[in-house]
Amino acid sequence: MRKATDTMLRYLELLQLIPSSPKAMSVTQLQKKLRNINLDFAVDVRTIQRDLEKLSASFPLSCESKGRANYWFWADKSAMAQIPAMSGNTALAFKLAADHLSKLMPPATLRLLVPYFKHAGGILQQTKLGKWSNKTRIIYRGPQLIAPAVKPKTQKVVYEALLDDKQFAVDYQSKERGVSVRQVLNPLGIVLKNGIIYLVATAGEHEHPRHYVLHRMSRAVLLQQKTKLNTNFDFARYVEEEKTFSYPVSGEKIKLHALFSEDAAFHLSESKLSEDQKIINKKDGKMLVKATINDTMELRWWLLGFGCEVEVIGPNSLRQEFVELTAAMNNAYNPEKPNQP
Structure with missing residues (x-):
């Protein structure tokens, strides 16, 4: 099942692709354009048709049938104004998110947002807010260490498992053992500290949470088993009140x-x-x-x-x-x- 975020972004792209009358575009044409924009928008023609029918209940969209093909268009030329264009303030928010929040985003979501990050960059060049990023900095205490690289495929599996509440198997190299050991983890949350990405998780049947750094993980495989959760566990309390990352x-x-x-x-x-x-x-x-x-x-x-x-x-x-x-x-x-x- 596709995520709600994917669907929402697909709707936005679809609404912007539909031309105003007298122009029109077929469902097949819209499908191809969506696929060219982002492979994550590659859905079948029947799904696009359902999307359009659902959107037409909220927006002034019309459809004409020519032979076996359906052609869609905006009935009102000014109707696109109902979809707010990206403002300078919104573009700045996207820019800051790209600069500071990327490591915390699920890879699939980040990939979907890349076109919006690029678009935001273009918008900012046309407004005085474009200078804001050059006039602001976040400074951390102590020397800034170069964060170790995380395998993209591993990160994708870890974030997907966390998002879908599923277990995953992974080879993990702990400091104590020095060698990689295959483990099944129950992901509970992600923490970014000093450039290092930590996964809070339990291993196997154990209920006590531990910290696993993503750069020591390899060969991660998503499993179909649901995450085994301790109903008393509160991730926010664990991090903020118990100060578990303050040692x-x-x-x-x-x-x-x-x-x-x-x-x-x-x-x-x-x-x-x-x-x-x-x-x-x-x-x-x-x-x-x-x-x-x-x-x-x-x-x-x-x-x-x-x-x-x-x-x-x-x-x-x-x-x-x-x-x-x-x-x-x-x-x-x-x-x-x-x-x-």
């Missing part, structure tokens, strides 16, 4: 107390760590920051990024981690230690 340590929240230099703490007065965050000015010029926050590895990496501009005060277990870590770093950077080539 949780204890799974609990901790009450962070940390002394920041004035410069390091300034941005926290504008962008809070938590709703209950408090900043207390100390006599020595330091700023004591208190906040209830998830206990994650990303929190540790963030704190380490400030170097000596931050001192972790509590909780005691986190402070002890930093005591041991700084001792190890001090040993690594010991000036009496010879440099390694």
Whole structure:
């Protein structure tokens, strides 16, 4: 069964192909033109005829029979105005979607949208909004690593399985094993983080979700079995509230107390760590920051990024981690230690 998105896009193309009276076009001609626009619009003549009959109930389309062929046309020359042309704002939305959302789109949908992306580019060249993309940028923290390549056929199967709630078989090379192992996965959701595409899925009969990176997958095959879902699983909660992609340590929240230099703490007065965050000015010029926050590895990496501009005060277990870590770093950077080539 074709997806609703495919059908909608086919309808739009079909409406734009139909000429206004006195011109007309046969169903066969419309079928060929649709196929030339996009192979995903390649449906049989009977389907095109049904499409036209359905559309004629909402739009002023008329049909004339000549022999065994049906010829369709717009009865009202101004009727095409009922189909809104792509505005500059819409074109900009398509442009931003192409730039930033492509990796999250199912390949079939992305392929269907390519003509619209190209059309949007042409529209933007004729409006001042065309300069917007050159005047805006998204910047991520830290060095931008080059994302590993994902096999297009594999991505297609994974996204199709997720979209249709079906299982798929795949060879997956985990970090621990170092070799590819054939697995049957139940896809639950896709996460894009730092250019890496992650699939949240369960394997076989296991109910606990795991993270699988798409670039370590190969030989993916879509299966007909439906995805085995845990009815209590909430993908949005799993990602956003449980912070599973922030590398949780204890799974609990901790009450962070940390002394920041004035410069390091300034941005926290504008962008809070938590709703209950408090900043207390100390006599020595330091700023004591208190906040209830998830206990994650990303929190540790963030704190380490400030170097000596931050001192972790509590909780005691986190402070002890930093005591041991700084001792190890001090040993690594010991000036009496010879440099390694």
